[in-house]
Amino acid sequence: MSYLVLARKWRPQTFEDVVGQEHVTQTLRNAILQDRVAHAYLFTGVRGVGKTTVARIFAKVLNCRGPGRKPCDACVSCREIMTGNSADVFEIDGASNTSVDDVRALKENIKYLPSHGAYKIYIIDEVHMLSNSAFNALLKTLEEPPKHVVFIFATTEPHKIPDTVPSRCQRFDFKRVPTPKIVAQIEKILSAEGITIERDGIEAIARAAEGSLRDALSILDQIIAWGAGQDPDAERLAISGDAVRTFLGEVDRQILLDLVCAILDRAPGTALQIIGRAHEAGYDFRQFSTHLVSWIRNLTVIRLVEEPRALVELDEETIGQLKRRLADVSLPTLEQMFALALAGDEQVQRSEHPRIILEMTVVRLATLEDLVPIREILGYVRQLEQRIGSLGGAEAEGTRPPQPSKPALTVVPGGRASARGGNPPDRHTAHEATPPPPRVEGMELIERIATVAEKRRFGRLATFLEHALIRKLEEGTILLTCPPEYTAQSKIAWDEETAATFERIYEEAFGRKIRAKFVPPPRHGEGGERSTPLPSKRRGPPMQRSGHSSEALRSSPMRSRISSTPAQRPTPSPEANRKIEVESEVTDRAPSPP
Ligand SMILES: [Zn+2]
Known part of the structure; x- marks a missing residue:
């Protein structure tokens, strides 16, 4: 084996050899062909993507004395640059030449004409490391550079450079190599x-x-x-x-794929067996746990993005497999999974028993209940109401018993898939001509309560309802929760006063009593407590209705959401009822013989 490291041995010597930065090399080649060389360039991008390599090739092309537009690699200039001994090309490390004096010395040097090339070229690497005073000294030169000077600044952190510098440079952003x-x-x-x-x-x-x-x-x-x-x-x-x-130390992808599939299948036993397999294979559980977090991030990307290949490093088949499984998993559920995995990972990294913590984390993930955003439930409720409304029309005729083919619908409480992923559930039971069950009204009322709360300026309740999710809905009780990132906000908004307001508005509107409770989603590192209701002694901030909350409300998306809903909601106006009656008459009578 040669002792020359591969990165140096295989360092590209022409623009054609540069991998993955065609948008840069093509533009630079055109600039040379058209004789439009700028006086300052800024190359940005993560480390190791070819910034200084391209800068050196550019310097070679500018100063090559050979024939043609490619560097000849044979003339004095090319050979000097390749060995790093050029009298006209200066590579300066911004990290170790940061002072004003360094820049002064540079300015002194700039005055003299190049020795055998056409240009004096200054390549300043990690330019963001220069001090502010050094930048100021440099700016004067950048404003009126001598004709024979070209600056090439390279940086991994362009945001740390004073704005005045990029505005005087032609900027090229180097990409990560695919x-x-x-x-x-x-x-x-x-x-x-x-x-x-x-x-x-x-x-x-x-x-x-x-x-x-x-x-x-x-x-x-x-x-x-x-x-x-x-x-x-x-x-x-x-x-x-x-x-x-x-x-x-890379973890086998199959074992991670099996694990996330077990989690999505809600199979905690299988998930534990997979952790056992990982132990036998000798994996480091701290590393394994970090991989799990990034896989759950991948799930969210795959769920949201049509063509996720550019964003997740997985093959087409795996992506397709996961996409099918994710179709009916709601976003709040994925957000909560990520929060759980991340909290678990933080503990795994610190713990002396990483395996046990990881095991408990995957059990939590695999037993997580699905969360349904309120607006999805409301969409479903509207469908229900329309169907119930048309049934009511048939009853109003009073001439015949309700048709068995047109059952009223009721939501099955506790059904895991009650309205996931925006699809209406297919599980329902038939009732023979009973009035709409209260729990259906209960879901409708949440939106009405939000409307009333805003009208009467119950800012805290309105703010709370903006991100509220229904956890459980049963006779006389409603359990509300929220996505993990709104936990702090929701906890502040929800106190005894908010709960009482919620319950009061409900009773006014529907003449029934309900008990409203807020259940926080799992906190970091405390995923297990999520199913426990709030203790009766609620902790909350002192009750005060500040101008701040109503101010926040005025600018919140809440307002537009509420004002747009009445049009979508089935109207209780007589015209609408008549229309439903007419429609149901038509459909009822259509099959009968003339
Ligand atoms: Zn040459």
């Missing part, structure tokens, strides 16, 4: 070096590099050195995918 391009580059290098690594091993290296080609090659260096040490007598070095994954 994983398939890193894979292709590694394959090219391996075949030239006469080394074999299994394809899935190469992919694991590319993933671990997270878009940095330099990181990928440095990992590759380490793996080659390690592989050569394992088998010093081998004629040709060959490394298996498993060996690479072991080296990287």
Whole structure:
């Protein structure tokens, strides 16, 4: 093996060799062809994506004395740049030359003409490290640079540069190199070096590099050195995918996929067995737990994004498999899963018993009840009301008994899939001509209560209802909760006064009593308490109706939501009722013979 590290040995020498930054190299080539070279460039992007490499190639092209527009790599200028001894190209590390004096020395140097190239080129790496006074000194030069000078600033943190600098530069944002391009580059290098690594091993290296080609090659260096040490007598070095994954400490994807599937299937027993498998395979549970968090993040992305391949590093088949399972999982449920996994992970990282904590976390995840956003339930209630309304029309005729083919509907309490993912539930039971059950009214009333609360300026209740979710709805009691990120807000808004207001408005509107309770979603690290109702001695801030809450309400989306709802709601006006009657008459009589 050569001692020259791969990243240096394979450093691109022409724009064509640069991987994954075509949008930059093409523009720079055009600038040279059209003779429109700017005096200052700003290259931004994460480490190891080719910023200084492109800067050096650009410098070579600008100063090459050979024929053609490509650097010849043979003239004095090209050779000097390649060996790092150029008299006209200066590479300055912003991190160690941060003072005004450094910039003064640079300005002094700038005055002199280039020795044999056309330009003096200053490549300042990590330019954001310069001090403010150094930037100010530099700005004067940037305003009126000598014709023979080109600045190339490179930075991983452009937001730390004073605004006045980028405004005087042509800016190029370097992208993370896509994983398939890193894979292709590694394959090219391996075949030239006469080394074999299994394809899935190469992919694991590319993933671990997270878009940095330099990181990928440095990992590759380490793996080659390690592989050569394992088998010093081998004629040709060959490394298996498993060996690479072991080296990287990467957790097998299949085991993580099995685990999230068990969680989505609500199978805590299976989930525990999978943790056992992970233990046998010798995985580090701290690492495993971190992977689990990112997989649950992936679930949310897959659930929300039509074509998620660019955002999650999973193959098409796995994505399709997860998408099908996620179709009827609500977003609040996924948010809560993420909160649980993250809280669990924080404990796993600190604990001396990571396996036990991880086991309890997956049990919580696999037994999580689905949360249904109120607006989805309300949409379902409207459908129900329309169907009940048309049944009422048939009854109003009073001439015949209700048709068995047109049953009234009632929600099955406690049904897990009662209205998930915005789809109306298919589980219902038939009732023979009974009035609408109170629990259906109960869901309708939440929106009415929100309207009344806003009208009467019960700011705290209105704020609370904005993010409220129904946890449970049964005779005489309603349990309300909220998405985890609104826990603090909802807890402040919900106190005895809010509860009493909620209950009072309910009674006024419907002539029935109800007990309203708020159940917080699981807090970080306390997922187990989520099913426990609030203790009777509620803690809350001192009761005061400040101007602040109604101010917040005025600018909140609540207002528009409420004002837009009456149009969508079935109108109780006589016209509407008559219309329903007419329709039901028509449908009732249509099948009968003339
Ligand atoms: Zn040359």
